[in-house]
Amino acid sequence: MSQDEIRQTVRAFLIDNIYAGIENAELKDESPLISTRIIDSIVALKLVSYLEEKFNVEFEAHEVDQDNLDTINKIVSFVQSKMK
Amino acid sequence: MNQTTTHTSSTNKWQTLFSMSVVLTLVVIVIHLFRIEYLSGFDRYFPFIAGAIIVHNIIPFNLRKYAFSFWTLLILSLTAGPLLAVGAFLIILVAVSITYLSTKIKRNCVAAFLFLLLIVARLYFRNNGFASTAIALGGLMIMLRFIFLLYEISFFKIKPDFFMRLNYLFMLPNIFFPLFPIVDPVIFFKHKEEDLRESIENGKTWMLRGILHLLLYRFVYLYFAPSIYELKSWYELLSFLLSGYALILRLSGIFCLSAGVLSFLGYKLPPVFENFFLVKNFRDLWRRINLYWRHFMWRVFYYPLLFKLKKWPQKQAVLFTVLVMFFVTWLLHGWQWYWVKGYFPLLANDILYWTLFGIILAYVSIRAFSQSKNKMPDHPFFSGIGIVGMFFAMSFLWSLWTSSSLTEWVYILNKFAKLNLKEISYLALTIIGLFLGGGIISFLSSKTKLFEFFLISPAGISRLAILMILICVGSYYHYGNHLYSLPLSKMVEPQLNLTDRMIVERGYYEQLLTAPKMSQEIQPLFKKAEVNDFENLAYKNQKGLLPRILTPDFHTTFKGKSFTTNSFGMRDKEYSLIKTNGVYRICLLGGSYEMGSGVADGETYEQIVEDSLNKIKIPSELFNMGVGGYHVFQIAKIIPSIIQYHPEAAIYVCHSSEKQRMINNLLGLVSAGKDLEFSYLKSIVGKSGIVPGKMCNVEMYDRLTVYADSLLKFAYHEIASVCLKNNIRPVWVYFPAIGDLREDSEMETALRIAKSEGFEIIKLDIIFAGRDVHSITVSDEDTHPNAKGHQIIANALFPFLRKMIVDSNSILYLPQNK
Numbered sequence A: 001m002s003q004d005e006i007r008q009t010v011r012a013f014l015i016d017n018i019y020a021g022i023e024n025a026e027l028k029d030e031s032p033l034i035s036t037r038i039i040d041s042i043v044a045l046k047l048v049s050y051l052e053e054k055f056n057v058e059f060e061a062h063e064v065d066q067d068n069l070d071t072i073n074k075i076v077s078f079v080q081s082k083m084k
Numbered sequence B: 001m002n003q004t005t006t007h008t009s010s011t012n013k014w015q016t017l018f019s020m021s022v023v024l025t026l027v028v029i030v031i032h033l034f035r036i037e038y039l040s041g042f043d044r045y046f047p048f049i050a051g052a053i054i055v056h057n058i059i060p061f062n063l064r065k066y067a068f069s070f071w072t073l074l075i076l077s078l079t080a081g082p083l084l085a086v087g088a089f090l091i092i093l094v095a096v097s098i099t100y101l102s103t104k105i106k107r108n109c110v111a112a113f114l115f116l117l118l119i120v121a122r123l124y125f126r127n128n129g130f131a132s133t134a135i136a137l138g139g140l141m142i143m144l145r146f147i148f149l150l151y152e153i154s155f156f157k158i159k160p161d162f163f164m165r166l167n168y169l170f171m172l173p174n175i176f177f178p179l180f181p182i183v184d185p186v187i188f189f190k191h192k193e194e195d196l197r198e199s200i201e202n203g204k205t206w207m208l209r210g211i212l213h214l215l216l217y218r219f220v221y222l223y224f225a226p227s228i229y230e231l232k233s234w235y236e237l238l239s240f241l242l243s244g245y246a247l248i249l250r251l252s253g254i255f256c257l258s259a260g261v262l263s264f265l266g267y268k269l270p271p272v273f274e275n276f277f278l279v280k281n282f283r284d285l286w287r288r289i290n291l292y293w294r295h296f297m298w299r300v301f302y303y304p305l306l307f308k309l310k311k312w313p314q315k316q317a318v319l320f321t322v323l324v325m326f327f328v329t330w331l332l333h334g335w336q337w338y339w340v341k342g343y344f345p346l347l348a349n350d351i352l353y354w355t356l357f358g359i360i361l362a363y364v365s366i367r368a369f370s371q372s373k374n375k376m377p378d379h380p381f382f383s384g385i386g387i388v389g390m391f392f393a394m395s396f397l398w399s400l401w402t403s404s405s406l407t408e409w410v411y412i413l414n415k416f417a418k419l420n421l422k423e424i425s426y427l428a429l430t431i432i433g434l435f436l437g438g439g440i441i442s443f444l445s446s447k448t449k450l451f452e453f454f455l456i457s458p459a460g461i462s463r464l465a466i467l468m469i470l471i472c473v474g475s476y477y478h479y480g481n482h483l484y485s486l487p488l489s490k491m492v493e494p495q496l497n498l499t500d501r502m503i504v505e506r507g508y509y510e511q512l513l514t515a516p517k518m519s520q521e522i523q524p525l526f527k528k529a530e531v532n533d534f535e536n537l538a539y540k541n542q543k544g545l546l547p548r549i550l551t552p553d554f555h556t557t558f559k560g561k562s563f564t565t566n567s568f569g570m571r572d573k574e575y576s577l578i579k580t581n582g583v584y585r586i587c588l589l590g591g592s593y594e595m596g597s598g599v600a601d602g603e604t605y606e607q608i609v610e611d612s613l614n615k616i617k618i619p620s621e622l623f624n625m626g627v628g629g630y631h632v633f634q635i636a637k638i639i640p641s642i643i644q645y646h647p648e649a650a651i652y653v654c655h656s657s658e659k660q661r662m663i664n665n666l667l668g669l670v671s672a673g674k675d676l677e678f679s680y681l682k683s684i685v686g687k688s689g690i691v692p693g694k695m696c697n698v699e700m701y702d703r704l705t706v707y708a709d710s711l712l713k714f715a716y717h718e719i720a721s722v723c724l725k726n727n728i729r730p731v732w733v734y735f736p737a738i739g740d741l742r743e744d745s746e747m748e749t750a751l752r753i754a755k756s757e758g759f760e761i762i763k764l765d766i767i768f769a770g771r772d773v774h775s776i777t778v779s780d781e782d783t784h785p786n787a788k789g790h791q792i793i794a795n796a797l798f799p800f801l802r803k804m805i806v807d808s809n810s811i812l813y814l815p816q817n818k
Helices: A003-017 A041-055 A072-083 B002-033 B042-058 B061-080 B082-098 B104-124 B129-142 B145-155 B162-169 B196-224 B234-246 B248-264 B282-288 B291-308 B314-341 B348-370 B380-402 B406-417 B421-447 B460-479 B498-510 B523-534 B605-615 B632-645 B658-671 B679-688 B697-705 B708-725 B747-756 B787-806
Strands: B539-541 B548-550 B555-558 B561-564 B584-589 B620-624 B649-654 B729-734 B760-763
Touching: A003 A041, A003 A072, A041 A072, A041 B291, A041 B314, A041 B348, B002 B042, B002 B196, B002 B460, B042 B061, B042 B196, B042 B248, B061 B082, B061 B129, B061 B162, B082 B104, B082 B129, B082 B162, B104 B129, B104 B145, B104 B314, B129 B145, B129 B314, B145 B162, B145 B291, B196 B234, B196 B248, B196 B460, B234 B248, B234 B380, B234 B406, B234 B421, B282 B291, B282 B348, B282 B380, B291 B314, B314 B348, B348 B380, B348 B406, B380 B406, B380 B421, B406 B697, B584 B632, B605 B620, B605 B787, B632 B649, B632 B658, B632 B708, B649 B708, B649 B747, B658 B679, B658 B697, B658 B708, B658 B747, B679 B697, B679 B708, B697 B708, B708 B729, B708 B747, B729 B747, B729 B787, B747 B760, B760 B787
Parallel strands: B584 B620, B584 B649, B649 B729, B729 B760
Antiparallel strands: B539 B548, B555 B561
16 A cells, blocks of 8 residues: 555544644644644544454554654555554 | 854844843742742742842753753752752653663563652651652652653654753752643654744743733732632622632743743743633633643543443443543642542542533543534623633532532532522622623624734734833832722732631641641642741640640751740740849730740840830739640630739730631641630530531531631630629730731721720731831741841830830820821
8 A cells, every 4th residue: 555545534533633623734744643633532542443354564652652643654554564 | 254154143142042031030020029929939039039040051962952951950959958959850860761671561660660669668758757758759750751761762753861861850840830731752852053033932922921920820819819718798608609700810920930931942832721711612621731740641541541441332432431530639639649648538529520521521521522513603792701701610610629528618608509589690690691791702803803802913013012011010019118098009019818818727726737738829838838837846735725835945947046935834944933123024925926926035025115114123924824825715814924023004915807717726636636614615615516526617617607706805805803702904905917918897896806805905006117027036937036037026015015014004095196
């Protein structure tokens, strides 16, 4: 799966699920999500489950953190690294 | 070119360091003027911290990691002494070495063994001041961060070196704020040479925010939070409920100060709290309050457990994990208090609070988990209502958590049910008004930029301006004359509020540490008072109404001062039982003020007055019969014993809040199961229906307060009648307690009762006006008068006693002119 496809999938999920309510255009690839608390523990968990199912990857507990999930770009890179 | 760049960069560095010094100097002045966190000693030692920060930023960046722990060790040596500092440091070194063990299992097992060892040692050395404090200090520093470090150490791509690990565990703010939260090690280890200006800006923002939060807390604590012993009207009950949660400002203030110190030392930390009073619902709360704690729980407990339950249905797994997490939160709060207090607090209200919180958050999590679609934000009006609603909800839960016991909480809430219809209407209208007000403000703020002014973070220059304003206001109150006539003077001369003072005094009377849930304000104070006030070797404990007496012919050191008793068991020089002709003899009756708690032999006001009278050829002897912890009932008990000394007069000394102190004293006696000896006291206690152990202190206090006037009249009558029957002049002297300088609403009642019982009156109610409280008290924690304070009392009392002796027929109702 290409980087863009992963990006679109992640973006679609976030638009549907993130807590505060946000428009597609407002969500930039570099917008911080965890550090600004746009993603909370529930959404992070849903996101991880979604990514695991969608891309057939497996997360470790310690990988659910800012380094891997704070921006769309980071999420995409992380998923890609997991898929390799 | 390179040389020019280096020169410019070097000049810039020195300019920036100069700016940092200016900012830190302003912060030092504000902290000094407002005595920020004075009970922990932070105000006294902050100049040293500021000095360390400047030196830290002067030395090259690659050397700073070696200096960080050195500053902690240095400041700890200054505050606790070098031996204690080294003791705590050794514990930290052991913890750091454990992180070097090769496998996770080895690290965790050895760490568990270290904790076990420290727990046992803390218990074993409970009565050994040095060992107990060193273990407590070491334990406090590693109690949570060590757990976090042990968890994360396995996942670091680049392992932190020895000094980075040491710095993480041995943090400077912990010396003053043991509960400073768990900084994420991942963030802490990202420490790199940032722009110095950014460090100053961050440090300044954190420090100013911390100071403002703590001042706001102090305002609420001293001026708004009513005493739980005085909750009668709907307004007081509502204030009690709402002000309790507002006191979270203390916690956020302390965290901000801690983060400020670390920022000045170059660590860039995220916010600990985020506009926590603007929380809209419980899910939002979890995202704004004590974020470091939340992050710690997520990383170390929540996700690991949830990932272990992957085979469970997700909702059940989330529900179970949230409930476990709250159980762990409760356990870890107790764990923190174990290191602070030396025991694990097992309180019903504590357990209920965390259970309720856990259930609510579990419900909210499950609900959020089921929501499939993005929820659009609420209408601003409803957001505002949500904010007010959450404030009420949190206030309600917080009042449960901070109560001394579940019975006390239920008793206080029950007072709402006893309000009459008119009061209920006022209460309901006020609550509706608050909700509507919240909605309207929120709506208006969404339509206008006006409110943004208050919410946006002020720019650097405004922070400096606020510091300057605080300096001006602080100087005005700090150095202005007649402090007590100024309504806001307590903002720079902080005192305990009534609830905390009652707890401390009850402890004083009972000699029991029965208050399991002291407010954070009195934690350090009580710990020191416990050591100081009860550890007088001259005290001999008694079984009856007198909690203790002074051992005759005894010499000791009490609070670092010489303390000698005569053969009569008085803290006084030796007198003959047989009176010399022409000598005017007075027995002085009272408590610790009269005994001279915290001053040396010969420095008590009784001794100064006696010496002054004899100096002007008025032969007189003042027998100091004051004993720490004595109040009106103890005086009534010992009054017959003064007859043997053949005094011409007996002085009973009354201080602030006479009735409250009397009830508190009686409550202490009843709770300790002491024999009340006087049948009248026994009958009143019987009539009041109080049952120690089954009723909370507030209820027992309320029940006894009904009889306060009768009890005071009884005691005064006992004292005066014995005196009058034996031709001894009963004299009632009043001067306020220095630790309680609020307007004394009970003085006039006490004075009226004393007059009606035949006492002659000396009213010295404004003798401390215009004085700097700290220059006349033993210490910050001990508000007994020091030698200077006793001199002031003696100077005020002397002319009245001279007149009394010279003109033995004078009537002494002589209120001072203001």
